[in-house]
Amino acid sequence: MSPLGLIAGEGVLPLLVARGARAEGRQVVCAAFRGHAWPELREECDEFHWVGTLRLSSWIRVLRAGGCHEAVMVGRVAKHRMYDRWRYFRYIPDWRTARLWFTVLRHDKRPYSILKAVMSELSSAGVNLIDQTRYCREHLATPGVMTRRQPTEAQWIDIHFGWQAGQQLSRLDIGQAIAVKDRDVIAVEALEGTDAMIRRAGELCPVGGWTLIKVSNTQYDMRVDVPTIGATTIERLHEARAGCVVLEAGKTLIAEKQKVIELADRYRIAVVGYDASVCPPPPG
């Protein structure tokens, strides 16, 4: 089997993927985003190269030289930096990236449009992206309440209400999360990222006990954007007095799942894996 390419952004997920792939006996060749990927990722890979986030040609060079036909692209890149006025100086995009940016993406910089363009560019160079969760399935959210802590009755109402609203929002390809309290949407995430949205929800709802609904903005394309939470998310939720977090079962990653669930229980935050079979909509 050819080595697995790993295009790596921020966070622990690239490490989990590298470990998972090597545990199954597959070599890992990593193109790590400079300024985003964690340096300790180097220890987990057979080959490791730093690349610029906007230098698509470099990623392709690294993966092709490593003999990869398949790759996982995983880990966060703070998208809002793309709107910074000095962005071109900081990243200096290469010709492939510049061509995408100024032709295909000229007036359409929605997250999924960018990712689709990147996927098709990689694919034309012989590298196909595969499901991000392929080598870290044990970290996926499971159906039902994962914590010992259970949602309150009022939170269950917010869960059902918020899940419907979140599903409708996700079709608009805007953000990845909403905050709900008493069937009122307190905050909607767009470009600012989930952490900033959690902080805002906490300020807007000091009485606490609100629910975070995590959705995907990309029709759940498992190759490019699996919704993910980690220990930091739980810390932020605790600071913002949230009472519950809802994830789609089987389609959301909990990076370092066991640690995260323990932490949530300590803070009395219920973690729910939403699934139509275990969480039927309320009657009426």
Add this chain to the structure above:
Amino acid sequence: MSPLGLIAGEGVLPLLVARGARAEGRQVVCAAFRGHAWPELREECDEFHWVGTLRLSSWIRVLRAGGCHEAVMVGRVAKHRMYDRWRYFRYIPDWRTARLWFTVLRHDKRPYSILKAVMSELSSAGVNLIDQTRYCREHLATPGVMTRRQPTEAQWIDIHFGWQAGQQLSRLDIGQAIAVKDRDVIAVEALEGTDAMIRRAGELCPVGGWTLIKVSNTQYDMRVDVPTIGATTIERLHEARAGCVVLEAGKTLIAEKQKVIELADRYRIAVVGYDASVCPPPPG
């Protein structure tokens, strides 16, 4: 004709309504929200009483004593204060309000649910709310570009894209505005209010030139929540480097319209009244 009741929150709109009604020869009896309504409103009304925002019985008492069968409810009440943990001490709701809050609204505090409950309570006491714009029509947004400043080509693309996204969002009864740049939704307003959302969009998009789309979250019930902008909105947009603001023609109020349009032109912000006849969707 019976006197017009005026239930007044924050801002210049209650003054414009009072002036408009009296210009048409109608007396005005005002129940003004303490801590929200402007004191100078007193000069514009025939009768004037301060009331608590959460004291529905007081509003009704004032309006009935004044002989009102019709009322306009207008001006902002910062909804996020409702989630403050000391809210009950600060406002001390009366029995009518408490009954609504703890029965009808127990698990449903979405803006329009609250307003519908308030309307039906007023109506059962013989006071019917009428269209907020009835006495200030000259301040409604008109179709087309209202400023000398025209949107750029890229902004027109954002306007059409953002209008579609905004319409879909408005059906979810969440917020009143979204910010768009290059067909990407930068920020979505929920409980924080438009000003806070504008500030966030400015931080997330320092390159500027983004477009604010103002929508309604209540299926345009002209009795309770006509989307409104004013001079302050334009100041905030300027600080946040916005390039354009889009309002629904005929259904959005521009408080002190002439002043606002002049200010927008000075800051080179295009103000567009969206209307299917003058702003047809782009081909394809």
